[in-house]
Amino acid sequence: MSPIKTTRVGAILQVTLDRPKANAIDLATSRVMGDVFAGFRDDPDLRVAIVTGAGDKFFCPGWDLKAAADGDAVDGDYGVGGFGGLQELRGMNKPVIAAVNGIACGGGLELALSADMILAADHATFALPEIRSGTVADAASVKLPKRIPYHIAMELLLTGRWFDAEEAKGWGLVNEIVPGEKLMDRAWDLARLLASGPPLVYAAIKEIVRDAEDAKFQDAMNRITKRQLATVDRLYSSEDQVEGARAFAEKRDPVWKGR
Incomplete structure (x- = not known):
């Protein structure tokens, strides 16, 4: 068992x-x-x-x-x-x-x-x-x-x-x-x-938190803004990123696809 x-x-x-x-x-x-x-x-x-x-x-x-x-x-x-x-x-x-x-x-x-x-x-x-x-x-x-x-x-x-x-x-x-x-x-x-939330955002949050744990603030921010974290890079290039903005503009709930 x-x-x-x-x-x-x-x-x-x-x-x-x-x-x-x-x-x-x-x-x-x-x-x-x-x-x-x-x-x-x-x-x-x-x-x-x-x-x-x-x-x-x-x-x-x-x-x-x-x-x-x-x-x-x-x-x-x-x-x-x-x-x-x-x-x-x-x-x-x-x-x-x-x-x-x-x-x-x-x-x-x-x-x-x-x-x-x-x-x-x-x-x-x-x-x-x-x-x-x-x-x-x-x-x-x-x-x-x-x-x-x-x-x-x-x-x-x-x-x-x-x-x-x-x-x-x-x-x-x-x-x-x-x-x-x-x-x-x-x-x-x-x-x-x-x-019900955005899985790609969750992934980015978790990787950012792990990566930044022992990093200086500016070093961590640089890695994020330069898209050096895989989850952040994927998020910023995703359909979900566009869907979030579109849903906000259209005053409706977003439909997250995880891609």
């Missing part, structure tokens, strides 16, 4: 981590997730993905320590997208929503951080407890100090303490808190909104 369940409706793909008892990720599961997300990335008919966990208790506790004890190496083959299939996947230029339905700790929190938007159930809890098992939350150590205040990020990394959805939202770590029973409805509503 696959640890990953997928649901495809129109341009939206829901990816559900379903690996009892806690949705922990071992090497084999990570490789499957990488294949699923790479397939989403490369499918021109898919525009938005939702990643969540099965049940209402665990989103994902991260690395499967039992599998590690049985021989899974922490530096083993995680697959094409790195741990969880998403955080190192190159060229992911489509929106991904994380619907955190319960506990998200360690690599599970890192998986959520790999999404573009995070919705949290009101009972969701978070932590980076790697320090207690003698290892490092590597991706979180890179990402978290860039997302929330440095001293808070370091506290969470150095202590491994738990925090709830309200605190996560207070630090800007999640977009929205939703009653647990309404979480997936809200995630699908948001996914449908995004799926």
Whole structure:
């Protein structure tokens, strides 16, 4: 039985981590997730993905320590997208929503951080407890100090303490808190909104954000205006670019074709 369940409706793909008892990720599961997300990335008919966990208790506790004890190496083959299939996947230029339905700790929190938007159930809890098992939350150590205040990020990394959805939202770590029973409805509503938008613009936004992360402002702007980013060059030469302007002038909704 696959640890990953997928649901495809129109341009939206829901990816559900379903690996009892806690949705922990071992090497084999990570490789499957990488294949699923790479397939989403490369499918021109898919525009938005939702990643969540099965049940209402665990989103994902991260690395499967039992599998590690049985021989899974922490530096083993995680697959094409790195741990969880998403955080190192190159060229992911489509929106991904994380619907955190319960506990998200360690690599599970890192998986959520790999999404573009995070919705949290009101009972969701978070932590980076790697320090207690003698290892490092590597991706979180890179990402978290860039997302929330440095001293808070370091506290969470150095202590491994738990925090709830309200605190996560207070630090800007999640977009929205939703009653647990309404979480997936809200995630699908948001996914449908995004799926109705311009895919070429989304792609350009995501590449610009990645490219500019460590660049000086003017250097980043020069790369954009000189069309040195593939997604920007494609957008500026696209039918959708013309359609957007035409729809505005004609006072109607645009029809995006992704070309």
